[in-house]
Amino acid sequence: MIEMDPEIHIADLRGENLEREVFPEEIVKVLENRSEPSLSEEELSLLREYQLVLSAELKLEDRFSTPKYFIGFDLTFLRGEGSELALGGGAVFLVEGNYATPFGLRLRLIKRQVALTKIRFPYIPTFLAFRELPTLIALYRIILAEPDIREASERGELIVFIDGQGIAHPRGLGIASHFGVLTESPSIGCAKRKLWGRFKNPSPGRYEPLLNANDQLIGFVLRPGKSKKLLFISPGNMITPETSLTLTLRSVEALGYPPTHSAHLLLQKVRRELTLSS
Numbered sequence: 183m184i185e186m187d188p189e190i191h192i193a194d195l196r197g198e199n200l201e202r203e204v205f206p207e208e209i210v211k212v213l214e215n216r217s218e219p220s221l222s223e224e225e226l227s228l229l230r231e232y233q234l235v236l237s238a239e240l241k242l243e244d245r246f247s248t249p250k251y252f253i254g255f256d257l258t259f260l261r262g263e264g265s266e267l268a269l270g271g272g273a274v275f276l277v278e279g280n281y282a283t284p285f286g287l288r289l290r291l292i293k294r295q296v297a298l299t300k301i302r303f304p305y306i307p308t309f310l311a312f313r314e315l316p317t318l319i320a321l322y323r324i325i326l327a328e329p330d331i332r333e334a335s336e337r338g339e340l341i342v343f344i345d346g347q348g349i350a351h352p353r354g355l356g357i358a359s360h361f362g363v364l365t366e367s368p369s370i371g372c373a374k375r376k377l378w379g380r381f382k383n384p385s386p387g388r389y390e391p392l393l394n395a396n397d398q399l400i401g402f403v404l405r406p407g408k409s410k411k412l413l414f415i416s417p418g419n420m421i422t423p424e425t426s427l428t429l430t431l432r433s434v435e436a437l438g439y440p441p442t443h444s445a446h447l448l449l450q451k452v453r454r455e456l457t458l459s460s
Contacts, residue, residue: 190295193320198320209228209312212228226306229309234355237355240359240362244368244420246340251339252433255345256449257345258450270297270314272293272295274293274295275289276292281432282428286432289441308351308352314346315357343372343440346372349418350392356418357371358416361419366419371401371418373414376392376414386408387408390403400416404431
């Protein structure tokens with residue numbers, strides 16, 4: 183029996199002030215009062231301090247039960263209405279099997295959710311969460327409206343994979359870690375490019391440790407199969423570097439790629455359909 187992909191649901195949140203639902207007032211003022219595309223050193227200093235405060239709240243240990251659901255998140259950007267828009271995509275998988283065993287997991291795609299939002303913050307390296315996190319958290323809350331998924335989250339049976347960095351970040355708080363602290367959820371960063379740390383180039387199908395300047399383990403660099411592309415995997419929150427790698431490896435074994443790539447494929451499809459209809 184051929185399983186059909188679940189229907190795609192799109193939530194239009196362009197009229198929502200999502201930043202106020204995510205960040206404290208002093209941060210919201212920086213994000214909203216954008217007369218210039220760049221930020222002053224004083225504003226950047228405030229954002230850095232906020233990141234350092236949150237990074238102190240990270241729990242880099244496995245604080246979850248046997249996973250029942252994986253969610254992969256990714257974002258893409260559009261131009262429209264004189265401002266920049268974001269499409270956030272979430273791919274939800276039902277998890278079956280034992281992640282401790284190689285090739286022990288089966289992942290079944292059960293939900294595809296997209297959110298369309300307005301972006302108010304420019305792209306600035308190491309401050310990605312202030313640009314993308316409001317969309318991701320809004321998307322996450324929509325998905326948690328499903329009772330079974332919400333209850334699994336409350337029991338610690340849901341793992342979130344985000345296209346971006348976890349602790350492999352100059353202040354230890356990439357977007358996956360920022361997300362994990364604010365939502366109090368186990369999260370993993372799966373980035374396509376290195377932001378922080380050093381590593382040896384892994385051979386095909388292998389991985390190498392990602393280390394910071396003090397030789398501390400902050401993640402792993404994986405070369406899936408025969409691919410020339412690398413995955414930079416680091417814990418977001420409530421999970422260790424080693425378990426972050428294991429769950430990503432099991433996902434790649436089951437799907438051929440991490441859950442974040444399913445969200446990427448979802449956004450490509452929606453973007454094409456929006457282009458054709460415009």
